[in-house]
Amino acid sequence: MKAVKTAIPGVLTLEPKVFGDARGFFLESFNQRAFNEAVGETIEFVQDNHSRSSKGVLRGLHYQLQKAQGKLVRVTRGVVFDVAVDIRRSSPTFGQWFGTELSETNHRQLWMPAGFAHGFFVLSDSADFLYKTTEYYAPEHERCIAWNDDDLNIDWPDIGTPPQLSKKDSEGTAFKDASVFD
Template identity: 70%
Template sequence: MKVTPTAIPDVLILEPKVFGDARGFFFESFNQKVFDEAVGRHVEFVQDNHSRSARGVLRGLHYQIQQPQGKLVRCVRGAVFDVAVDIRRSSTTFGRWVGVELSEDNHRQLWIPEGFAHGFLVVSEVAEFLYKTTAFYSPTHERCILWSDPELGIDWPDTGIAPQLSGKDAAGSRFDGAELPS
């Protein structure tokens, strides 16, 4: 597996070795030993999630103020622009973001450790998105930062249509007023 740090070194792009021929392909999507070596610590996942969304759907920027979730994310159908925002107050990259295209063609995965807000925008007609989490979902602790906050300045790709948002995501907090984990 090829491991590439992003502009925020704790967020990693993981690219598996894909074996393909005329019949299709095979790759190892997760190996605990290889993953732990890549991130430099043992990580235990407790929940797997799967979402399906149409072009222009934007989900995020989500995080939990207690029970923070590390996420290993990938797109198995279509393509998404995936974003992680550093919300760790003590970090030298606090308030910075990284974005990576994840697709069924590039097989990339993104490791987003605890302490980040996360979101993605569907850039294909349809996308199916899978993610493993290090903590269980806790609706009472979930928060959302506004995807379009000018302070963050996320450069979302143009899908040709206005982003489609849930009510919760449309009402996200501005970064400067967001309740962040301590």
Template identity: 70%
Template sequence: MKATPTAIPEVLVIEPRVFGDARGFFFESFNQNAFDEAVGQHVEFVQDNHSRSTKGVLRGLHYQIEQAQGKLVRVVSGAVFDVAVDIRRSSKTFGQWVGVELTGANHKQLWVPAGFAHGFLVLSETADFLYKTTDYYAQAHERCIRWDDASIGIAWPEIGAVPTLSPKDEIGAELVEAQVYS
């Protein structure tokens, strides 16, 4: 496994070793020891999630203000532009974002530690998105920051249409008004 820091060093692009031939491919999608070594600490995952979305769906920017979740995300089919936004007020990278294209073909994963808002935009006709979380889903603590907040300035890929949002995402807070981590 290769772990590469992004412009926000705590957010890592994880690339597994893929073994392929004419029959297809094989790779370890997760190895606890290798992952812990890559992030420099033991990380325990408690929940796995699977999301399928169609082209132009934008999910996010989501986080839980309590029971904060670290997320290890990947795409098994299709393509997404995946984004992490630092919402730790005491961080020198507060309000900054990083984005990575994750596809079923490139096998890349993104480690989004607790303390970050997370979202993705589907670039392919459909995408199957899998992610592990370090804490359980807690609806009472779920929060959302606007995907198009000008103060964050995410450069989402052009898809030729306005992204499709859930009602919850349509009313996301601006970062300046959002409940964030200290």
């Protein structure tokens, strides 16, 4: 696995070794030892999630203020634009975001430690999105920052139509008013 640092310390893109030929491909999607070596600490995952979304669906920007989750995310079908936003007030990159395309063809994964809001936007007809979390889902602690917040100014791709949002996501809090990590 190749770990690539991003402009935000702690956020990594991970690129597995892919072995392919005319029959298809093989890759190791997760290896605990290699992952811990890449991030420089021992991380324990407690939950795996799988969502399927259609083109134009935007999910996020989600986080849990208590029981904060680190997330390792990837796409097994389709293409998404994935975003991590640093919401750790004490961080020198507070309020900055990193975005990357994750797809079934690039096999890239994104690791974001606890302290980040997360969202993704589906660019293909549909996408299967998988993620491992370091804490269990706790809806009572979940928060949502507005995907289109002017202060964050995330450069979401333009697919020619407005994003499809859940009620929760359409009512996201402005970044300046959001509860964040110290």
